Amino acid sequence: MSNTHPITLQQVFFVRSVVVANTAHTPSETEVTLAPVNSLDVRKMPDQERIYQAHMRCTINAENEPSQPYVIDMECVGNFEVDGKLSPEEAERGVLITANSVLYGAIREAVSWLTGRQPFGALTLGLSVLATSSKLEIES
Template sequence: MAANGHPIGLERVLFTRSVVIAVPDHVPNGDAASGIAPENAIDINQMKDEPGKYQAVMRSKLNSGGDPSFPYIIDMECIAVLFANDSLSQEEAARGVLITAHSVLYGAIREAVAWITGRQPFGQLMLGLSVLPTKPPETVE
């Protein structure tokens, strides 16, 4: 069990991609930055030969095409290693790790983007919330 009594714990977080480019043709016009939402993808895998240990990878991209109405091109990837103790079923562990990883990784990406853009020519960009998609309803025939 994790030291705080929670069945899911975080071992480490690291960035494997940190790209923030100021769009050279951008002309600030007030609200333009609010119109582009991040494209987020998260992938969770159980680590082989290490029961209860998971690797989570999250990638967030904004303005990949370089639209000049948005001040930055952003491409960030962050990895977390988490563990779930054996008090959880496989399904509970996978769901708990997904929720925890999403929260931790997107929070790290938001913080990094805010810090880096705060030192760029068009000022700080604070990403909004990211919400995990819900499972689509099952079809009953």
């Protein structure tokens, strides 16, 4: 039995990194932060038999509610190579699961780092759990 994972990360990069401190925000002791709204899309790259690309977008407080300290809009992309032994269905499902962990992890780290240097302090995102829907969306 091989210990090699059938999906290999080739590259991760951000195409959108927006963290804006909400100047109308007044911190309170009962503050509740809005949950992230995440979407994840996985596609096989044309003319590249074993390469898939995943796009994850994460937004928080897109409506700029004053009760919230930040407006966040992050988009992260990952390229993954799959083992040729996987069926197309196994490859897409495997990349979806792997991309959820890898891309959301990168977004969590970036949000924590960027908000840690903002006036209301670091925002730590919780876990992202895959959920079934007509569009491949993520619930947090």
